[in-house]
Amino acid sequence: MDTEINQNLAKDILGNDAYIQQGADAIRTRQNLVKSLLAQRKWPELGWDEMSIELLLSDLAQMDSNNFPANIGAGEREARVYSDLVARRHFRMAHGIGRSGDIAAIQPKAAGSSLIMKLVNIMCLDVIRLAGVHAANACIALPLATGMAMVMTLLTLAQTRPPSARKVLWLRIDQKSCIKAITACGFEVVVVDNAIEGDEVRTDLSALQHQVNTVGKDNILCIVSTTSCFAPRCPDRIVEIAKICATESIPHVINNAYGIQSSKITALIQDAHKAGRVDAFVQSSDKNLMVPVGGALVAGHDRAFIKRIGEMYPGRASAAPSVDIFITLLSMGQQGFRSLLKQRKVVFEQLRAKLGAFAVSQGERLLETPHNPISLAITLSTFGSDATRLGSFLFTRCVSGTRVVAADRAAATTSVGPVSLSNFGAHHSAYHGAYLTAAAAIGMTEQEVDALIDRLTAAFKDLRAAMNQP
Structure with missing residues (x-):
């Protein structure tokens, strides 16, 4: 009709x-x-x-x-x-997107799917700008999760660097995917250790500059920083890192996995673009846009560089992640996304208040991590060596996403490929005390916060009973 x-x-x-x-x-x-x-x-x-x-x-x-x-x-x-x-x-769209040699190219057999792909890239750039990164001029949605999107970004950077640039200066963040992304490309990871400042784990800029001087800028592919992370780790000092990268002429890639949902983090990325050098920032579609796992957004100010990332993709790809984003963004609209961002801020403050009160009631305390706008942590000092058992107690109560990090594990070493890290999970080899993390991510509700506190209360009680604690 x-x-x-x-x-x-x-x-x-x-x-x-x-x-x-x-x-x-x-x-x-x-x-x-x-x-x-x-x-x-x-x-x-x-x-x-x-x-x-x-x-x-x-x-x-x-x-x-x-x-x-x-x-x-x-x-x-x-x-x-x-x-x-x-x-x-x-x-009934089964041809996929892209052509051999360019993920963003038009697929002749699939005009409809190709149109979705083009519109998704346009709308995702709108998402990033609405979130606060106005310096972004280009964005490409890749049918890959964040780690593999980092692989594509690093391989594209390698085309612009001298043959000797085989080392990646990686500011320590205890998640395996970024390390694997670097080593999968055949590059060497140079770990830059963090500093402990009060309860927070933060970027050690002097250690970073020392590694730049020691390794030599012509031997460095790029510096990889991180913005979204589990407390007590805080977003890297990306503005200062961007200045170092500009001064030393070293590329800078930001792992912004779930940072789009935080105005504080996007403000840092915007300021980093203004103050120095940012070649690209990579974020997950599922963690920021509430779609199934399988997509990532790579954005930056240099349109030509973002285009080359798409050209690095070998062959055609599934259209499913793009279709998921397309449906979600049309359903959500800019107004809906703004509402979700506003709601997340409110829920974060509710989680901070209620988790802090709960910690005090248990003889623990909320760690002071004012520079982390998404994740929070409470101490587990009253459980001693049994603290790690809390994770299983929460799992059986259908609590997901929380993490328990044990205390005094400096002697324990975890290997991720060729990289060995002591006290893995704490982002620092000598972090003090065990803790539990929880995050207020986009889509979380106040009702979920209340349910989390109820289940934490039950889990703490049962673990104390198992330990014969009063």
Whole structure:
């Protein structure tokens, strides 16, 4: 009914122009949403209803060759899908995105899927700018999680550096994926240890400068810093790092895994762009946009460099992560995202207050980590060597995401490939005392905070009973 001819024919059948006209007006309203999206090429301010999104997806699927009524596929890859359930799961878009040699290239067999890919890259840049990084001029959504997106970024950087630049200065953050991303590329990890400042674990700028001087800038591929992390680790001092990188002419890549949801972190990234050098910052789509795992956003101020990252991708790729982001951003709209960001800040303060009060009630305390705007931690000093048992007590109560880090493990060493780190999990070889972390990430509600405190109370009680503590 989306053409005037069909509408006139329908009027002849019903014999009532008013009814058909009313329906046609409703169709036109949804068509205008699509027209606005294509004409303005920006993330809609208001979220769309599900029917409007489904109608657009259906139209786009019809533009992929596997859905042409008269199509005959005579090649080895013709988007044939055996299971109708699988076909419906992917909205019958099975050709993927990109071409051999460029993930952002148009796929001739999939005009609809390619259009989604282009619109997603546009809207993701809008997301990053709305979040506060106005210096970003380009963004590409990769069908890879954050670690593999880091691989793509580092390999692209290597094309711009001298052959001797095989070392990556990595400011220690006790998560394995970033180390593996560096070593998977064949580069050497140079660990830059942190400093303990009160309860916080923070960037040691003098140690970083020392490593730059020792290794030599021509032997350094880049410096990798981190913004989103578990307390008591705090975001790296990326503004100062950016200044060092600008002075020394060393590339700077920021691992911003779940930092888009924090205005404090995005303000740091914006300031780092202004103050010095930032070549790219990488973030997870699932951690920031509430979609399934499988995508990452790589952004930066240099359009040519971000484009080269897309050209580094070997072959075609699944469109599924882009479709997930496309649906979510249309459903959410800019207004919905702003609301989620505002809600997260409120929930973070609620978590801070309630977790702090709970800690005091248990003879513990909330660690003072004012520079971490997402994650919090409480001490576990009253449990001694049994502190690590708390993790299993929480797991059986369906509490996920919390982390228990044991105390006094400086002698214990964890190896991640060729890199060995003592006291792994604490981000420092000599951090004092055991602790438990919890984060207020985007989408968390006040009800979940209350439920977390209730289950922590039960877990603490049961662990004390198991330890024969009063």
